[in-house]
Amino acid sequence: MKDIAQEQAHKYHVDLYGRFPLTLTEGQGSHVKATNGKTYLDALAGIAVNCLGYAHPLHVSAIQEQAGKLIHTSNFFYNEPQSELAKLLTEISGLDKVFFCNSGAEAVEGAIKLARKYAQIKEKSGNVISMKNCFHGRTLGAIAMGKEKYQKGFAPMAPGFEQVKINDIEQLHERCNDDTVAVILETIQGEGGIHPVDKEYLKEVRALCDKHDALLILDEIQCGIARTGSMFAFQQYDVQPDIVTSAKALGGGVPIGAVIAKEHVAEAFSHGEHGTTYGGNPLACAAACTTLNTILGQDLAKHAKEKGDYFMNKVRNAANGWDAIKEVRGRGLMIGVELNFEGADVVDAMLQRGVISNCASGNVMRIVPPLIITKKELDTIFEALTESIKEAEEHHGHV
Numbered sequence: 001m002k003d004i005a006q007e008q009a010h011k012y013h014v015d016l017y018g019r020f021p022l023t024l025t026e027g028q029g030s031h032v033k034a035t036n037g038k039t040y041l042d043a044l045a046g047i048a049v050n051c052l053g054y055a056h057p058l059h060v061s062a063i064q065e066q067a068g069k070l071i072h073t074s075n076f077f078y079n080e081p082q083s084e085l086a087k088l089l090t091e092i093s094g095l096d097k098v099f100f101c102n103s104g105a106e107a108v109e110g111a112i113k114l115a116r117k118y119a120q121i122k123e124k125s126g127n128v129i130s131m132k133n134c135f136h137g138r139t140l141g142a143i144a145m146g147k148e149k150y151q152k153g154f155a156p157m158a159p160g161f162e163q164v165k166i167n168d169i170e171q172l173h174e175r176c177n178d179d180t181v182a183v184i185l186e187t188i189q190g191e192g193g194i195h196p197v198d199k200e201y202l203k204e205v206r207a208l209c210d211k212h213d214a215l216l217i218l219d220e221i222q223c224g225i226a227r228t229g230s231m232f233a234f235q236q237y238d239v240q241p242d243i244v245t246s247a248k249a250l251g252g253g254v255p256i257g258a259v260i261a262k263e264h265v266a267e268a269f270s271h272g273e274h275g276t277t278y279g280g281n282p283l284a285c286a287a288a289c290t291t292l293n294t295i296l297g298q299d300l301a302k303h304a305k306e307k308g309d310y311f312m313n314k315v316r317n318a319a320n321g322w323d324a325i326k327e328v329r330g331r332g333l334m335i336g337v338e339l340n341f342e343g344a345d346v347v348d349a350m351l352q353r354g355v356i357s358n359c360a361s362g363n364v365m366r367i368v369p370p371l372i373i374t375k376k377e378l379d380t381i382f383e384a385l386t387e388s389i390k391e392a393e394e395h396h397g398h399v
Contacts, residue, residue, distance in 0.1 A: 003035055020351060027054025030370045030377050032356070042356045043369045043381045048190070048222045048334070051249035051291065051300070053370035058294050059252050059287065066286035073282065075275065081285035088292055089260055092231045093244055097266035099259040100280030104221035104247035105137025107257035108184075110274060111243045112141055114261060115182040115215045116160075118268040122213060126179030131166040133361070135191035136184070136219055145184065147192075167198045169205070176208050182215040182243075183208075187233040190222035190368075193361035194329055194336025199237050206239045215242040215265060221257075222334070225249035226295045226371055229305030229332035236331070249371075252291035256284040300371040304332035311335060311367065311378045318386050324393045326363075335367040336360065339389065341396045349388035355381055 005023045023035040030053050033039050045051065052059050066081065073079055086098040099114075101107055112128060119125070130136070130145040137143075143150045144158040151157055164171045166185065176183065183205055189195040209216045218241040223233040225246065230236050232244065242265050247257035257279070278284075295301065312328050315337055319325035326338040339346065343359035350357045360366045365385065369377070 005035070022351075029053045029055075030373050038354065040351070040354050040356050041377055041380055041384075043350075043367050044356050044358045045368055045370045046253065047248070047358070048227060048368040049248045050253050051225060051227070051371045052252045052294060053372045056252070056294070056372070058290055062286050062290035063254065063283065066283050069282070071281065071283045072278065074277065075280060079280075079282045079285070081282045081289055082280040085280075085285040085289050085292075088289060089246070089258060092292065092296075093260050094240060095244060095260045096263035097261050099261075099266075099269075099274065100285070101257040101259070101276050102255050102278050102284075103137070103257045104219075104245065105139045105142050105257075106276070106279070107221065107245035107247050107259050108136045108219060109139055109141050110257075110259040111184070111217050111245050111261075112182075113274055114243065114259065114265065114269060115217060117273065118215060118265055119181040121268055124179050124181055124213075126177065126181055127160050127162045128181045129172070129175055129183045130161060130163050131185045131189070132163050133166065133189060133192035133195065134163075134184075134186060134219075135189070136186075136221075166195065167201045169201055169208075172205065172208060176212055176214065178212050180212050180214040182217050184217040184219060186219045186221075186223065187237070188223040188228060188331060188334055190334070190366070191360050193338065193364040194334060194366060196233075196329065196331060197237075202234075202237045202239050206241075209242075217241060217243040217245070219245050221245055221247045222368075223331075225292070226301035226304055227332055227334045227368065228330075229308065230301055231295075233331065250291065251284055251288045252294075254284050254287035256280075256288050295371065301332075304371050307373060307375065307378060308332040308335060310375060311382065314378075314382050315385070318382075324389050330367075333367070333369060333371060333373065337365040337367065337385065339363045339365065339392075341392070343392075345392040345395055346385070346388045349391045350384045353384040353388060355384040357381075357385070 024032045026033050031039050089098050145161045218234050220232050242262050244260045250256050315328045326340050329336050343363050347357050347359050358366045
């Protein structure tokens with residue numbers, strides 16, 4: 001039977017993605033259906049986006065209600081959902097001001113622009129320091145801070161960036177000086193393989209930034225919005241950043257990004273120096289308000305910690321004495337299972353068992369399911385994961 005969506009995509013869509021031969025049509029809770037008639041348990045959640053799962057009644061109702069009122073105006077006017085969301089994000093983060101955009105990469109670009117403007121006021125002209133193995137998006141500015149593999153073919157790179165090794169404070173001490181604009185890092189690296197930053201390291205980074213009057217930018221696009229057991233991952237570190245970037249789960253599936261900053265930093269921007277057409281539109285903001293209020297009302301951050309600990313303990317117990325699994329790491333429902341071989345075959349085998357998964361950095365199985373996931377569903381993911389690792393292990397000849 002022909003799949004029209006796949007035929008049209010092959011003919012008309014720019015071929016950039018390594019897609020599975022599946023066309024997803026609808027979802028409910030933590031499951032999605034495909035045109036092949038099968039239902040899949042989603043351990044990826046649209047890459048840590050669908051925090052409330054699929055077709056959550058409160059989320060759907062908020063989108064429908066707002067669509068019947070006002071989808072878009074422009075930022076020449078105020079709109080109520082935008083103002084409500086800005087207030088909510090400042091209360092949750094402890095920061096003061098918010099700029100809305102449409103994606104994580106845009107949030108990172110906005111944060112870098114703000115940092116550079118702040119640095120000009122301070123008469124600085126140095127670099128922004130990022131971490132090796134990081135991922136901040138696919139724009140030219142974002143890839144200039146990231147891995148070489150994303151830079152290939154797009155030279156010349158934007159100047160003004162340099163990298164150091166994460167959790168190596170001595171290396172950062174060597175590179176950070178009074179001319180440094182900012183230090184940017186993911187509180188937990190996602191695409192890089194689920195690598196949490198060390199608590200003492202982040203405290204020392206904060207102190208080093210204070211010493212040199214450089215800004216600390218925390219990219220919480222993937223690890224934020226309750227995924228790690230707190231609304232923002234940095235809240236587990238006793239550190240307050242100057243700027244936080246947010247996106248992914250913020251809208252529960254509706255595209256939205258945010259730059260959240262301390263007031264004295266945000267004041268570096270003057271009218272007209274940055275902007276967006278769609279950013280902060282009423283529909284996206286209404287969806288995000290409902291997403292955040294639902295997470296807070298149902299204490300899904302606590303749920304994420306409990307369920308994440310449960311799952312990681314199961315995998316760690318299974319990994320005891322099993323050479324195929326090198327390490328299990330993460331926080332809450334942001335989990336990485338590092339294998340001793342490439343994980344592509346494991347992803348395929350899990351899909352055959354009805355579970356959607358993902359592999360980051362070649363050999364790290366990334367488990368980032370909806371925050372509403374149940375223990376029974378996690379058991380299903382665990383069984384699919386371990387059985388698929390065994391199958392791939394045999395294929396790779398490691399037994």
